[in-house]
Every structure is written in structure tokens, then in C-alpha cells.
Amino acid sequence: MNRLENKIDLIALLDYVDPSFLDYQEWLNVGMALKSEGYTASDWEDWSRRDSTRYNPGECFKKWTTFEGSGITGATITQMAKDNGWEPKSKSEHHELNWDDEITGNDEYVVIDKNWIEGKEISEPTMWNPVKELTTYLETLFEASESVGYVVSTWQNDEGKHLPTKGNWDRTAGELIQALNESNGDIGAVLGDYNPEAGAWIRFNPLDGNGVKNENVTEFKYALVESDTMDLEKQNAILRELELPIAALVYSGKKSLHAIVRIDAANYEEYRKRVDYLYNVCKKNGLNIDNQNRNPSRLSRMPGVERNGKKQFIIDTNIGKPNWGEWNEWIEGINDDLPDPESLTDYWDHMPQLAPPLIEGVLRQGHKMLMAGPSKAGKSFALIELSIALAEGDKWLGWKCTQGKVLYVNLELDRSSALHRFKDVYNALGLKPNNINNIDIWNLRGKSVPMDKLAPKLIRRAQKKNYIAVIIDPIYKVLTGDENSADQMAHFTNQFDKIATELGSSVIYCHHHSKGTQGGKKSMDRASGSGVFARDPDALIDLVELDITDALIKQQEDSAAASIYASAIQKANFDYFDEHVGIDDQQSISQMNTHAKRVLSPEILEQVESEITKVVQSIRVRSAWRVEGTLREYPKFAPVNMWFQYPVHKVDDTGFLKDIQPEGDSPTWKKNFEKKKSSTDRKKEQNESLEIAYESCTIDGSVTLDALAEFMGVTEKTVRNRIKNHGGFWVTDGEVGRKPDKK
Template identity: 75%
Template sequence: MSNLNLLELLDYIDPTQLTYQEWIDVGFALKSENYTASDWDDWSKRDNTRYRPGECFKKWTSFEGSGITGATITKMAKDNGWTSPRNTESHELDWNDEISLDEDYKIIDKNWIEGKEIIEPVNWNPVREITRYLETLFQSTEHVGYVTETYEIIDDKTGDKIYKPTSGASDRTAGQLIEALNKCDGDIGAVLGDYKEEAGAWIRFNPLDGKGVKNDNVSDYRYTLVESDNMDIEKQNAIMRELELPIAILVHSGKRSIHAIVKVDAGNYEEYRKRVDYLYNVCKKNGLNVDNQNRNPSRLSRLPGIVRNGKKQFIIDTHIGKSDWDEWHEWIEDLNDDLPDMECLEDFYDNLPELAPPLIEGLLRQGHKMLMAGPSKAGKSFALIELAIAIAEGAKWLNWKCTQGHVLYVNLELDRASALHRFKDVYAGLGLQPRNIRNIDIWNLRGKSVPMDKLAPKLIRRAHKKGYIAVIIDPIYKVLTGDENSADQMAHFTNQFDKIATELGSSVIYCHHHSKGTQGGKKSMDRASGSGVFARDPDALIDLVELDITDDLIKQQEGSVATTLYANAIQKTNYDYFDEHVGLDDQQSVSQMNTHAKRVLTAKQLEQVENEITNAIQSIRMRSAWRVEGTLREYPKFEPVNMWFQYPVHKVDETGFLKDIKPEGDTPPWKKNFDKKKTPAESKQERKVALETAFDACGIEEKITVKAMAEYMGIAEKTVRNRIKEHGGFWVADGEVGRK
């Protein structure tokens, strides 16, 4: 088992809600994790009805070899709202971890808030106190649970006598109790039963069904209890009021805490649990350490109008804060959304703000986000290093001119030495002089990376005032938090890039991998692995897809390089011979150019040119061909850029050799085996599958249109409409397509 403190987890488990076997399982689990029988006994005392002194110690000796571990307690605690703490410095999130920010929902600072005085009532009327409580929380026909009877136990640690409540009664309605109280002439014991002043009395704040007092007997999940007994009582009062908690009634416990009965207005138990978790979370973020044992809807609270050890249990106030849960929840969310005010277009139409200047001309503006996607062998990291160098030097990156400025490269994958060597190798491969390398900062985080929601604030803090116009993060899988196929979790993940861009005023550029399989038949925005958020989030999506270079094309290139090198050597040595004897047909033949070279060149010159040809052919065989496509938000769509990746750099194909070559897997799935002869039924089924495939593929867009499906399928829009009509499972309206 981990180093979790299981005794803290037991605060989330109410023994009164467990079956006998579940109670026994907790004992087994504690013993297997080397806790003591006293630990089990202390926790078991919370079950006022079933607890028997000494029973835990008797059973403890027989607990051997059950196989039950602390994981049982962890599971029970999680089921009751406990969440696992994280190491904020180095813990990488598990798929099931909650993603949250420490500052979320923090409204007040308890260290700067003054306590609010609580005044004990002078003209105290116990009957009126109880009646007011019942009238505030219950309808007249609802059953009320209350407890006046207690039993005694001895605290093992202090030796003090402790009074514990029994399960109490729940057989009368609020109306019946109020009627009886009004007739009792001040003798509340005649109505509720006599109570010990040393103990006080209790009441359940949610209505019951009249058949019992457990969670299952709660008839309306209307309220929850907020109590904190480890801070100054006047400070508790002040924080509850500052938080505008929708408190129905606030009661002094007669000791060191106040009981706030808070409106949660839940429709069922599941919603009740979620709302209480949310409420407790807000309270804790604002310095009110709420007692987790009070989560249960059938929980007992202190009954006003009762004396406890000479101290009054009394009503402090009613109907405090927001009027109901919805109003309070909306207020809390509004305080934490950090959203700008709405603006009227008329105010700015003739005086529009300046657009952000370009970072990469025709591609990306400063302060915006760009995603580069591609398969593992595309050299994405090299391309991003090339981009960092281009920004630092104010040079071209592939086909696009870059604005010169200071750039941060966040290296998450390479060791420090490899990263530094790679930058120098790329400079050399590009043929650029490192005149402005002072513009490049590298943050080497291999082995030290943390989840993105933790890295972002650290990056912002360190990069503040550095003046970066671009931050490049490579690669994102190292800091990915959550399931990449979850739109909700990936939206939270990519929001961290917005925070970096906003706080630093710099562009954020990051790379991601393709999903498995060939990608040529897909649109550029469909190729990145995981949720469609990756396609929709960036302002520019640059996608790399490999081109299918056949052996014949490679041989053609090898021949072209060989003939060119022979021609250059012959021209340099004897231009007159070249001009007179080497025809255009000869220049297309390696064997003919070799013959001419042997006639003109010396043995040493011939050896030198043949070594150059061998090296060039080796380079051709080692390089790969790629096509750069993209989806842009701020600029018009660009023509695909074809390039070669020859370690360690990419170079644009200026010859046009790659222009007509198709990407790997360019044939869509629905077109495969199209040339095979099919029956009419098979053809109809194929058209159906093709239509459904196109519809699903275009689903990355906010709206699926006839035009988009036609582009995907490579057919006319009219044909798409005819196939939709034939299919019968889709509808078309104003060019938009939907599934029936």
C-alpha cells in the first residue's frame, strides 16, 4: 500500500452507512496495513447504535489471511468524495486524476478577514427556537428525525466521559411537533423526550420518510451541514457570510463551532454528493476547514432551544447569503471565470484595433498558437529547431519569412548535450551563420517535466520580462494531462497554451503525433492523434504527411544527379568538348555521360566526380519526401509545400519533382478495391459506407456540410445529395448535413 494515511480516509466513511460485512472489511484492511485495534475501535464509535465496547478488540485477534488491503478503504473513501492528493512538483497525472488549479474558487483570505461577533440571546425561548427551526427547514407534512437519548462511552486517550446520540425518533411530522410544542407550556421534554444537559440534543436537517434515519430514508436532499470546529467561532461566522453561502439557518452548537444548514437543493443522492463536494471544496479553498464527516444527508446537527453543559444551543440567524443553490453557484463561477466584459461592435467598427504583427508571414501572428502534427519519422523536432533558428536570425522557415526576435525552445525529450549539438548541426545544415544565437534560449527539462497545468505557471514566471516573441514546446506528449481522446480534458490541456500566450504576449508553438495508420487520405486537420480539440484549438495547424517515393522515382533522381555532376565536371574541364560533343540525349544517359567523362577527365578528376556521385546517391537514398499542408484561422489557405528531409534539415523542393506525387495511403478507404467488379447491391453498400465514412471524417468541423463531404469524397455536391437521398439515414438543410 502507498504512504496514504488511512485514518484520514476514514473521515470520509460513515460506519452507520455500512453493512456488517463492510464494517468487518475495514477492520481487515486496517490490520493488513499495520494499524491498531484502537484505530478501528475509535472509528467504530461513530456508529451510535451498533457500537459495543470491546467488540473490536475481540474480533481483531481473529483477523488473519483475508487478502483485504488498504485499497478497500481507499475505494470506500473515493466513493464518498475523497480525491487523491498530488505532488505538485513532480507528479505526472494519472488518467483518472482530477485536473484543477490551486487558486480556483479562492475568494477571500482568512488571514485578513475580521471575525463577526455572535451575540447570545437574552430573552431566550426554547419552544420558539425549536419551532422557528422546524418552520424554516421543513414543510408541515414532512417527517423530522431528532435525538434526545444518549449513551456513555469513555475516551481511551483522555479518560473523559463522552455522550453519544442514539438513532432517535422519526415518527412525527414537523406540523405535529410544532402543534405539540405550542401546547407543552414550555416543557419540551414532554414533546421530544428529556435530554442530558451534559450532552445536549440533535436534529436531522433533511426530511425523512418516517421509516428510518439512514441516507436511504431521506425524502428530499435539500440541505447539508457546514461545520468547522478547529478555528475561532467568530471567524467561522465571518467566512460563511463572506462566501455568501445559501444558509437556511445558522445555529450555535453550544461549544466551539456553529452549524450552517446550507441549501443544496439536489434532485437525488448522486447530485447531492456532487454539490456537497463542490461546496466543501470552495469552503476549504477559502480557509474554512469543513468536517468531512458531515457529508451524509441524514447527518445529525445541533438542535436549538437546548442547553449543553450550561451553554445554549441557539439560532444565530436565518436566510443568510444567496437565496438558493443556483444563485450561489452562478455567483461563485462568475467570480472565478476571469472573462472580459462584452463589447458593442458599434463602438469599435470605425476604429478597429491593430492586428497582431506576423511571426511567420502568411501563417501565424505574434501571440497566437500553432500546432505541428506529423508521424514519428517526419523530423518534427528538427523542423521546430529550424523554426527557432529562423526566428532568431530573421530568416525563412521553409517557404515563410519569420520576424526576428527572442525565442524560447522548451526541450522535453532530448538530453541537454544532444539538444545543444542538434542546434549546431541544424545551423550547419541550413548554411546559416550563427550571428544571432543570443536570441535563442533553451529550457532543458528531460526527466524533470511536470504536467502542463503545473508547467505553465512555472514557465510564465521564469519567462516574464524575457521578451520572447515565440515559445516552442517539443513534444507535448511529455506534459500531456488526461486522455487525449477526451474533448473536455484536452480543452483544459490546450487552455494552458492560451495562458502562456496571454501572459507573455508570445506565440506558442507545439507539436503532436499523428494517429496510427496512413494519413494521406485524410484532411490535414483530421490527422493529429486524439480529440478534435487538437485540430480546432490552434490558430495555425501545420501538418506533415509523407510522400510515396517509388523505387523508379529514386532511380530517376539518382540518374539525374549523376548526369548533372558529370556535366558540371566536363564543362569545367573542357567546355568546348562539352558544347560540341555532348548532346541533349547524352545528358539524359548516365552511361553516355560516363563515357564522355572518361574522354575528358584525368583519372584523378574522374575518381573525384564519381565519389561525389556516390555520396549524392547515398544522400538520396537516405532522405524522405514530405508535403506540408495546413489549416489557418488568420490567413488564406496556402498551396501545399513539398520538401525533402535529409538529416538534419528540411529543404523545400524547388525543382517541382515532388509536385505530382501522392502521399502515402492517399486512396480513401471507401475507394479501395473499387476496380473490382461488383453487383448492384455491393455497389449500393459501398456508396453507403463511403457516405458514412465521409460524414464521420467531416465531423471535426462544427457543421458538416455537403461541400465538405464532396471535397472529402472527390465527387460533385449534387452526387452527394443524391447519395444522401439514397441512403435515407441523413438529412440536408441549407447545405448542412445531419444524421437522422
């Protein structure tokens, strides 16, 4: 192996090995490995300096001459680096790839090159105000009611080093701030006098007031990032270049900066994972993090005190990304793994094959579908029906389905109810359970997590199952963010893309309608929340209820009853039916009842009337629905009319529902009448609508045309026209404001 290549590799690997975490023999092994691979004692000494506590100048050179023939090679350092998160650049450099190999790059999450970054100077405060330093820190990190842990007293170890005691933890941030403001600048009167040789410490996460251990931490808000192996100016520059969501950046009074980074973890387990991720990113970008600072109850340096003649002070607050989520998303997006543009010429004569259909004429395999409807539409039953249709290769609402394995993610029903519901639907559909092994149910009621956390867990469990569809019911259980926010909902629905891409399966989910009647709206405008819900899926299936009057219900009841009478009469005496029961008689329930009494025995008549009672009751409780759709891959289909008769939906093959209007959809004569409203009334309504939208959007600060258009559900051009007609607003560069009232 080329010595130069080897040397570059091993020096880079030592960035992952912290000497302060090694015992004496492991430290020696590093030196032996370096000498074995042709390095110098200076290389070993430069690395050893990172352990400021145990480093002794010249010791590495004394040991170096004793390392001849140790037998320890660079593989020792390689293994140490791997144990601390390092991964080889490409396994393909060493062996042929296997199917299970992962191709990774060592530049993942690398934002900066520490060798080229310019340092950012740190300046002490020109006006030293200890009270302001500490109160600023407390106000930035804590709520007034949260208990704060701090330490001003120390003890000395055998080496004479000052170490902190457990300190105090029984006062809230509000109490401390009030006392500091009343202290006349004497923080010692509030906290107790500290040793100016040692300085003082403070805990950056709130405590429960009963102790200072990890179990006493009440909220896992922050983590400490500290590195003391490079110039302060470089530390400052790297922390800022990394855009870390830093709440407070403090100078320790010695050779490190303490960055209090927003972690925003829900619990200790999530805290540990996020801190590991944070430290990994920092290490890859040249910060040799002190791993001892991982604990959420860890002490950090308190601003506003002095330490051996130097001040501990706040350098900056609230820098970098505003929160963990935005920083994490930014870091994840650093590596551009997007595909290159393609020339249409290359594919014109040999187009790639389209994904095969999952639901004929509606959805392709690997694509996404949203079912939207009100709470009484039986959406969950419809999705269970779809699961069964896919498992059995049967029809769903009249559409032929491809047969395959399905994962039904149940977020709403308890486990027993979900299992019973599947069996009930199978029975109601009249299907034999020949392929129930094609249906997996993941019961997550009471255990669900936000979609961005659920997606990777789902992918991991489904990776080798070969599902052709993943059905998530319902999404409000895993919804993250404000459903009316376009950017937040885009982030939410992106999780479905990840599932579809990773598994190669379709993702089908359901969502509820917005409030109010839906009949007058287009199918893609009915789902609640942001328009992203309508634009994101490849197929949008929408259910809207049809307005069935009492007269129509009575007509259905009479028709069903007459049909049952007719069937019984034919069975009992076909000749009588053929001779005496005319077409008009078959349209009258009273006439059919009379014929039945003449032909049927009392026992049979009682059975027939019992059957009629059941059928009539089922007609009274069923509801009528129209299925409409917005499709990306297929032509628009004709609306499908159906009945929901618990627990299944049945397509209306009779045409009875064809001309019935949805609820809230006015008949033609009424629409024409409403068009005759005066232009004055319409202008008044439009002005009121504009004013309501403006007041609502003002809550978020400045008002823009885009925000008004989103709120009102119209185009920006329409908003401009309404502003012009109103006369009380101005528009400049897309920003909207209200004109001052004329006196």
C-alpha cells in the same frame, strides 16, 4: 479616519487571526489595538472565544481597563492579518500605483456571505449502528490493502483533558472491515475499548504500517477541514455551499464538523500547497479553520463511537464536487473578469491594429500554431529550423520570419543531444550563428510536469525575456487527460492561451498523427485525438509523406550523378563538353560516365565518383513531404513540397514532387473504380461502422448522438440517417438505444 469604517475593517481582519495560534503577549496586543481604535471589550471577548482551550469568561473585561496609553494601534492587527493571507482591497485607495503593483480584490474566491446563509440541520442517526458507521467510513476513504491509523486509548494532561496516544497503524482497511463485520456489533472487540468521555480518533490518509508521522503517509489523498467557532448548522451549510469535494462529513460529538476533503496530491509538497489554498478559500468564506489540522497524518474523529454522551457519526459522504481538479476549476472561475460586449459601431471607422506577422502568410505574433505529422517526418528538426529562422530573421520552409527571441522547450532530447542538434541544423542550413543569443533552450527531459503545472512555471521564467515565440516539443510529454476527450483537451490547450496571453508571444507546439495512412484525409483531420487539436490553433501546419517509388528514386539518382559528371567535365575541358556532350547525353548516366573517362584524369574521376556515391546515398535515405495547412488569420496557402534530408528540410524548387500523391492517397482511376461499389456493400460497411461505434460508446454509459458523431468523425445528421437506414436503433432527445430483438 472614520471610526465606523475603521471598525468594520478591523473586525473583518480578525477573521484572519486565530487566537489559538497566538502567545499570551500577542493576544494582549490585539486587545490593546482594539481599545486604541475605539472598540469595546465585547469585541475582544467575541474574538477570544475562538480559542476554546484558553478562553476564560470575563477575563477580557478585567484586562481592558489596564490598556490605557499602550501605544499599540490597529496596525498590529493589520499586520497579523497580512501574515495570515489577507490582502488590501485596492492599493489605489492609499497611493498612486507603481508599475510593479498588483491590483487585487478582497472578494476573490468568495462564494458565500456567512451572514446571510441559512443553517442546515444535522440529525443523529435514528438507528445507531457503530459497525456500519465505521465500515462506511473505511470503505469511502481507503482501498482494502491500505494501512489505517486509529486511536482508542488516551492520556490526561494537567488540566484533565483527554488526549490521544499514537494508537495503532498495523492493520489494513480490508482487515478492519472484515473483523468489524464479524464482531456482532462490538467495535471494541476489534479496535480495543475506548474511553466514552473522550471518544476515538482515526487518520484519514493511508499509512505504510510503520508509524504515524507525515513520512509514513503513503498517499496524500485527503485533508481535514474543521471549524468550531460557529453553529454546527452554519458549518454544515457553508461546507456544502462551497462545493468542497468532501469524501466524508463527520460530527465530532462536540462543537465542530470534520470534513475529509479530497486533495488528490501527488506528493507532500503539492499537498501543502493545496491545503494552504483550501484553507484560504474556507477562511474567505467565513470558516475559521483550525490550522493545526494541516498535517496529512492528522487525526480526525472516528464515526461509530460516543463522546461524553454524544455520538460521533457520519453526516454524509461524497458531497460537493467529485474531485479536487473540478472544485479548483470552479473556484477559480468564481470571479467574472470577462470583458464587456463591444459595439461594432465604435470601431467601424478605426479598427484596432492586427498583430504583426510572425511567419509571413501563416501566423501572427501572439497566436498559436500546431505542427502535426508522423514520427519520421522530422518534426523536431522542423521546429529547430523555425527557432533558427526566427532568431536570424530568415525563411522557414519558404516563409519569411520576423526576427526575435525564441524559447525552445525541449521535453524529449537529453541536454547534450539538443545542443548538438541546434548546431548541426545551423551548419546544414548554411547559416552563420550571428544571433544565437536569440535562442534559449529549456531542457526538461525527465523533469517535465503536466501542462497545467508547466504553464505557470514557464510564464514565471519567461516574463521579462520578451520572447516572440515559445516552442514546445513535443506535447505528449505534458499531455493531461484523455487525448480523445474534447473537454479534457480543451482544458489542456487552454494552457497555451494562458502562455500566449501572459507573455504576448506565439505558442508553437507539435503533435503526432493518428494511426494509419493519412493521404486521404484533410490536413485538420490527421492529428491524433480529439478534434480540439485541429480547431484550437490559429494555424495548423501538417506534414504528410509523399509516396516515392523506386523508379522515381532511381531517376533522381541518375539525374544527380549526370549533373555531377557534367560539372566536372565542363571544369576540366569546356570545349570538349560544348562540342561532344549533347542534351540527350546529359540525360544518360552511362553516356556521361563515358565522356568523363575520356576527359578526366584517373585521380579526378575517382573523386567525382566518390562524390556521386555520397549524393546517391543521401538521395536514397531522404524522404519527401507535403506541407498543408489550415489557417484562421490568412488565406489557405498552396501545398509546399519538400525533402527531409537529415538533419534539415529543403523546399523542392524543381517541381519534381508536385504531382506525387501522398501515401495512402489512391490515384484517380482507382478512386473512380471504388465508387462503382454496389450500394449494398456501402450500406453494409455503414451498418458495421454504426454498430462498432455504438458498442464502443456504451462503455461510458448512455449513448448519445453527439458521442457517436465524435467517434465516427461525422455529423449528427449523418448519424441519424445511418440509424434510420440500419433499422435496429432508436433515437429520443439525442439519446440512442438498441431496439429489442424480435422473437
